[in-house]
Amino acid sequence: MMRLFLASKGNKAEQINPLAMSLGLAVPVILLYAFSLALQTYVLRLDVIMAVIGLVFVGLEGLLSVGTAVSFYHAFRG
Numbered sequence: 001m002m003r004l005f006l007a008s009k010g011n012k013a014e015q016i017n018p019l020a021m022s023l024g025l026a027v028p029v030i031l032l033y034a035f036s037l038a039l040q041t042y043v044l045r046l047d048v049i050m051a052v053i054g055l056v057f058v059g060l061e062g063l064l065s066v067g068t069a070v071s072f073y074h075a076f077r078g
Contacts, residue, residue, distance in 0.1 A: 015072070019065045019069045019072075030059075033051045037051045
């Protein structure tokens, strides 16, 4: 919830710092999804589907956050 709150706050206030903190919190989430996919002993097909969906959403959020941060940087730089 904190990751999503920071991303929302950074987007609404047009600030780069909360977006960067949100991206920093996204890294452990991605690692946990990867662990649940690759390193667990017993994984159900539903676990795989849910982890892939989660990775897709977190990945899209990360890409959009980077794009938004770059946009904010260029808007306030010049």
